[in-house]
Amino acid sequence: MIGRTLRGRRIVILEDDYFQAHDCKAMLEQAGAVVVAVSATIPSLDGLLAKGPIDAVLIDINLGDSVSFDFARLLVCNAIPFAFLTGYDAAMLPDDLAGRAYISKPADHARVRAVLAEIIASRPG
């Protein structure tokens, strides 16, 4: 059921650790999702959307030297579902992003898939 939910979904991964990014990408592809992009830095949203729609984004809060909150806000503006996947506590989220989907590292694959399926399903519109 979950597998079916993610099947064909176009997903972007923002993760600055290569191994984790790769691991995550492999897991999602195994679940039938299409990983549109994997990036260790904050990408251009317009550039990503130019390649096609995005169903969900997995975001690590700390991307090397930069922080991904502004990118998350940009996603909010574009009504693109996302989930934080991070080693930080949920309490570190700024007020306007508190309450957004959050997965604490280390997370098992099933949990990541479940959260992604949920935010895609409850996507507005």
Next chain:
Amino acid sequence: MADFSHDPIESLFHAAFRALPDAACILEPIGGPGDELSDWRYLASNPALCRLIGIDDPTGQRLGHHHPEAARQWAQDFQRVLQRGTPEVLVRQSSRYPQVYEVSLVPLVEGGRRAIMARIRDISSEHFARERRREADARYERLFDAIDEGFCIIEVIFDDTGKATDYLFIEANEPFVQHTGIKSPVGKTMRSFQPDIEDAWAATYGRIALSGVPERFESESIAMGRWFDVFAFPIGEKAPFRVGILFEDIGQRKTMELALRHSEARLQSLIEATSDMIFRMNPQGTLARQVGGKPLLGEVGEESNWVEEFVPDSDRAIVRAALDDAILRRVPIAIEHPVRTIDGTVRWLHSRAVPVLDDQGAITEWFGMSTDITERRSTEHQLIRGAQMLRVASEIGKVAIWDWNVETGELIWSDEHFRIEGYEPGEVVPTFELWAERVHPEDRAEADRKVEQAMASGEDYVNEYRLIQPSGDMRWVSARGRFIYSDKGEPLRMLGAMIDITQRRREEEWQRLLVAELQHRVRNLIGMVRSVARLSAPSHRNVNEYVDHLIGRLQAMGRTQSTLTRSPGSSVDLAELVREELVVHAVQPDLCMVDGPELALSPHAAEIVTLAIHELATNSVKYGALGDTGYIRIMWTTHEKDGKPWVSLRWQETAATPRPKNKRKGFGRRLIEERVPYELGGDGRFFLYDTGVLVELEFPLTSGGSILDTRSSASGLL
């Protein structure tokens, strides 16, 4: 005389008439009844008359014959007496001489014949004597009325037994009324005014009236409610004398005297009762004598040189100087000084003395009092010491103190309070409003609420809040305060203390960030380990081999961490990193060459390079140059690319004998070819030659914090 018959009786009367010592004459009006009176005719006269008016016997002559003007004057009087039929005594001044006459006119009616007998007496001497006496009386009267004292003359009334019972006022002057309150006393007795007048008064005056001895006395009349000062003296020739009384109502003076006496008595009581010492001192300020009050110096005897004997050596010069100055300037002195009393204890006195000056302004003596202020001084010292301790403690502890008078609004800040609020001590006048203004706007409502709550409940005010100094700097403070209430429970004051906890807050914040960062790192590390473990799995069918690889990789990661924590700086020396990794793999120094400029890597880059070297060394030991008698060169250089410094690192193996190729893209190769570009934004190339492996890594040098220097990233996160 021919008109009178010469009978013997008549002759006798005639002789008597002529012998009268006074001038006498008988006159009858001329003209019958109803006729207009024109003159009077002498019917008879005596020699005395002739002598008086200087004429011969005028019998038969008309009055107007000798003295026409006198006739007119007298005619009226004669006629009046004759008509009225009653005698009159008149006093007439002579028209020609300074004589004064007493004229007695007696009407005579004898057988239808009417006449007037006039007897004339020269009373000039009596008259002038009386005039003189009257003038004297008038002068006395004026004198008596002019004096302020009351004056009266009395006649003492004695009863049958000879006891004086009352007295009659014969005369009294005007001030008499004001001194006694008795109006119009003359002719009345004392008891008619004051029936209950003390008997002693009449008795005293009776005694004087009988003895003729004047007396002076002061006495109170309770009946009259007055005090009198009296001088009573006898008047007259013989006893019982009249009594003259010169007196004064001294009630007011008496009242003042009594008041003065009471006041003196009170003053004396005060001096006796006071706990101060009253003393007198000679003009030179050397000899002093305790004259009353409490003997603060002990029982010191008559007189003593108090400065020399009782003031301790340490203070003697100061006291002496103050005293000499006061003597010189003749002004009161007030000093605080210690004394060593008779029993040897040292006490502190506050002594005041005023100079008593004579008419020339010279000091005759000093009068003064001393108060024992030992207790007060001790209390003051304790207060001062307490205040000093508080001040030092608050300064050392950097504790700000406030004292807010709720009623008046007055607010006192300690110096530290000014500093914490961002002012120089005393730079501004502290007010509640000023304090409120400095409180961070976001904390203001809560601060107000806590103050109000503390005021209403009586519980301590406890608050941690931010304040903004005038410069804009923000400080965190921790404040505790307590309200003080009146008996009625109204808040009077609020006392409190405050400390600057900005540093503590920062450290707490920093600690919180550190913990969060650590958590992040650990979780990330575990995530990474999981990924590494998973990625390591496909290349190993042999579990033992897999475990060896995995452990090797985890150890390499561990080494990176330990390197980072060992050097708390923000970077890792590349040469050191490489050598350490080679040492771990037991690479002999003669089998390798490490060469490159001194270079610091960011923690992230160091981690990846460590793992890369680990993988390459492991592979080399297993399959390549290090497993044989080969040789490895590890070299790096730096160059600039797109305005950033880049490092270019090369791993080159030279094997003595060709090694079998392992074409599979293993963990190490993926690390180099994929992870370097992915995470470091650089480039990784892996070449496998017969002679061995050639690896080229290129990536930009970025500075990055170690695990102990995550402040930048952590604070950036927030």
